[in-house]
Amino acid sequence: MCKKKRTFTFASALTFRQIAIVCIIFCLLVGTELISGQMNSKPEPAFRLTIKYQNGAFHLLKVKKLQMVIPVTIKEQILEEKKNPTGYFFELLNSEKKSVLRSNMPDPTTTLLEYEDPERPGHLKSKLIEHKEIVFSIIISAAPEARFIRFTRPAPGYKTLPFEKQKREELGFFDLKKKGGSK
Numbered sequence: 001m002c003k004k005k006r007t008f009t010f011a012s013a014l015t016f017r018q019i020a021i022v023c024i025i026f027c028l029l030v031g032t033e034l035i036s037g038q039m040n041s042k043p044e045p046a047f048r049l050t051i052k053y054q055n056g057a058f059h060l061l062k063v064k065k066l067q068m069v070i071p072v073t074i075k076e077q078i079l080e081e082k083k084n085p086t087g088y089f090f091e092l093l094n095s096e097k098k099s100v101l102r103s104n105m106p107d108p109t110t111t112l113l114e115y116e117d118p119e120r121p122g123h124l125k126s127k128l129i130e131h132k133e134i135v136f137s138i139i140i141s142a143a144p145e146a147r148f149i150r151f152t153r154p155a156p157g158y159k160t161l162p163f164e165k166q167k168r169e170e171l172g173f174f175d176l177k178k179k180g181g182s183k
Contacts, residue, residue, distance in 0.1 A: 045142040047176060049149070053109050054133045058151045058172030061135065065142055088153050088171065090138075092146040100143050107153075108136045149174050 050062040088108065092101040109131050117125045140149075152168040154161075 046139050047142045047146075048137055048139050050135065050137050051108075051151075051172075052133070052135045053131065053171075056171070060172065060174040063174075063176055063178070066139070088151060089168070090140065091150045091152070092140070092143055093148040093150060094145045095147045097148060100146050101141060103140075105138060108134060147176060149176055 046066045048062075048064045048066055049060065050064075052059045052061055087104045087106045089102065089104045091099055091103075094100050111129045111131070112126060113129060114124050114126045117123045150173045151171040153171060155167040155169050
């Protein structure tokens with residue numbers, strides 16, 4: 001059997017070169033745009049709040065303004081998008097006490113432990129531990145106009161209603177400019 005030799009002509013080689021050059025130029029342009037876009041955007045500031053839960057209320061221990069090193073966005077869950085958000089809620093307010101941002105966070109006062117049932121291997125058991133006192137931290141967006149923060153939770157019997165119909169229990173209302181919050 002005779003194998004046929006493949007021959008490349010100048011035209012086919014030139015077409016390959018043109019495609020390669022176009023691809024390289026495209027990659028360089030896209031890479032430059034991505035890098036310049038990141039270099040021009042400023043890192044978003046944030047607050048780290050250290051909070052103590054005790055006797056059914058939140059106590060603000062410390063507010064630290066963070067400056068992120070690289071451009072990142074702290075994603076907040078928008079409450080209006082969720083019919084029945086769970087957990088605890090916080091709301092950033094401006095100096096006139098009008099809402100700047102609302103979101104929710106997992107319940108820091110409980111811990112759900114799951115472990116394998118020693119009596120039935122392959123099955124999980126769970127235990128909900130309620131903390132009477134706990135210290136925790138959260139990182140939230142430091143909107144420039146934010147001055148106060150309010151923490152709430154659904155009142156008993158209202159957890160199953162849509163957010164806008166829930167009655168709320170206030171757990172704490174704090175000035176972010178105090179406790180080290182101003183810079």
